[in-house]
Amino acid sequence: MPLSSLRLRLLVISLLSVSFLGALDHTVVSTSLATIAGELGALTLMSWVVVGYTLASTVLLPVLGKLGDVLGARRIFLGSLVMFLAASLACGFAMDMTWLIAARVLQGMSSAGLQLMSQTIIARVTTQRERPRYMAIIGAAFPIAILVGPVLGGAITDYWGWQWVFWINLPVGAAALGLALIAVPHLEPGPMPRHFDVAGAAAFTGALVALVLAVTWAAELTAGPATGAALAVSIAGFIAFIHIERRAPEPIVPLTFFANRTIAAGTALSAIIGVGLFSITAYLPTYFQMAYQTTATVSGLVPIATVFGMLISNLLTGWLASRTGRYRIFPILGTSMGAAGLFVMAVLPGGLPLWAPMVVMAVVGMGTGAFMSLIVAVVQGAAPPSQTGTITATINLVRQVGSTVATAVIGGVIGSGVAGLLPAGLDASTLTPQLVHGAAPAIQASVAQIYTTVFAPIFIALAVTYAVGIVAAVLLPQGHLSEEPVPAPHAPSESFSA
Incomplete structure (x- = not known):
């Protein structure tokens, strides 16, 4: 679906802004974790602020990819952006660590949609020849976020308070949303599946959650029966997932x-x-x-x-x-x-x-x-x-x-x-x-x-x-x-x- 030169530039600016927000949100929190844990009084749960975000953004990738093909990338992108802004607001108002972790899970889910749909939209509006240049521009959000995220997070925490690590997303995200409503085209979705692969999605989610839990506990040197059990569940889940995908009429990951x-x-x-x-x-x-x-x-x-x-x-x-x-x-x-x-x-x-x-x-x-x-x-x-x-x-x-x-x-x-x-x-x-x-x-x-x-x-x-x-x-x-x-x-x- 070709776009005018001006609209394509606006689209790239919008997607780059949103991709940067999603990538930055993962790196900017690292330097404020100790302050957050101390103020909310839950040092033992500190790692789950990061793990919950990463886990949610990982397990939803195949589901969001399939939904983008079925419902249209624009709908998933805009919905993810609205959800990301709401989750950022909720993170800043967190009164305890459980609240914050839950809000971070929502942030991770929506961030996955932003990153994934940005790449999908670029693929749908450019030729194969044009695509590497624009994909590189969108992809630049990740290394830039790594460079500036920790420093920015530390400065915001020291001078404004840790809540603004999350609230800073709101004005930038709102501007990106307004631009996206104009710039992101209505992309024709694919045919509606007769059978959505619920079993495959459930098996994959369970297997990946168990795997992340197993490696996280092992890395924290708390390996024990729970770690072994999580690893066993993960292996069984991936075996079941492959079995399901081979037989599903419309799998979420076509083998x-x-x-x-x-x-x-x-x-x-x-x-x-x-x-x-x-x-x-x-x-x-x-x-x-x-x-x-x-x-x-x-x-x-x-x-x-x-x-x-x-x-x-x-x-x-x-x-x-x-x-x-x-x-x-x-x-x-x-x-x-x-x-x-x-x-x-x-x-x-x-x-x-x-x-x-x-x-x-x-x-x-x-x-x-x-x-x-x-x-x-x-x-x-x-x-x-x-x-x-x-x-x-x-x-x-x-x-x-x-x-x-x-x-x-x-x-x-x-x-x-x-x-x-x-x-x-x-x-x-x-x-x-x-x-x-x-x-x-x-x-x-x-x-x-x-x-x-x-x-x-x-x-x-x-x-x-x-x-x-x-x-x-x-x-x-x-x-x-x-x-x-x-x-x-x-x-x-x-x-x-x-």
Whole structure:
């Protein structure tokens, strides 16, 4: 559905604003968590402010993708935006932690709709050739939110109060809503399904909730019977989900998608982004505070360099792919850069100036950005137009699940590895950077070596993950992005294109 140049620009501004709000809401809360927990008097529930948001935004992806195809992306997008604003208002008025967690769950649900429908709408109004450029612009919301979110959240909490971390969404969101009502076109929905896949949605939701609970509890080192039971429920749920999807007349995740090589390879590449980079970013500041003896402020420079590299590369490759119509070279180069950079991180000797790992991780970020948004655009072009929302949800889902599971696994490896190597007299549960920096030089050197030893195999494992991504990228079919307009979803042609 072609749009005028002016309306397309307004649409991109609207979608970028809303995508940034959704992405920022996930990062801006991190620096205010301690204040929120202290004022609401529920420190033990603090992690659920984040977990509830993440869980809700993950489990609803396939359902929202299907609803976007059936009811129309515009309806789901506008409904999600209204719900997001209402949930933001409720978060700021929270009187206790239970109220806040419930409101954050609603925020997570609506944020999933905003992110997913933004990508779906772009796919529906652009040609395959135009799509990478606009998808890169929308995708820039995530790295920008990572860069500014923690600082903005801290400043708002210190000067306005933590409630404004949520209320700041209201004026920006209201303006974006007004613009969206004008700019987002009425997109023709697909045919109404005769049978909505309720059983598949229920099985998937139950399995994914159990999985997130299992990895969260394991990462908190509270593994026990409940963790094992949650993992068993998750495995059984995913087995049931696959069984249901294979027989459902209109599944929420059509498994036939993966017979298409572009979709299969693109889905693998999306998962690798979550597992290979997003999972380690949260632990980099701790690593540099302990292994390089930096302050908390200075340690944040490495993730910033990583994300900045990701942002630049994401925009550049989106522009190049739209300009040339070629796309396969970018994931091949990107995964190669990621694998090489993470391997270098594993073998970097101690005592180097901080700029050395900053440069290396910037290369990893650039490699990831080279195909982060591009692969979504490519996979969308390989699916029938009537299932654009469904395939967009699938590729986002594997990335988010990969990130969640890998983050928990890495956290567990770091916790147990450090605890097992610490010399007598040091307790892992009370070990802080401040304590180490104030200790004798011999203790500092010992702790630095321990963290280097523990992180080296983690970096190698992530480098191997990117190496698998090289294989997936090579398996992408040779293709050229089409300049033909995307047909309406009810069009009779259901053929795949690369």
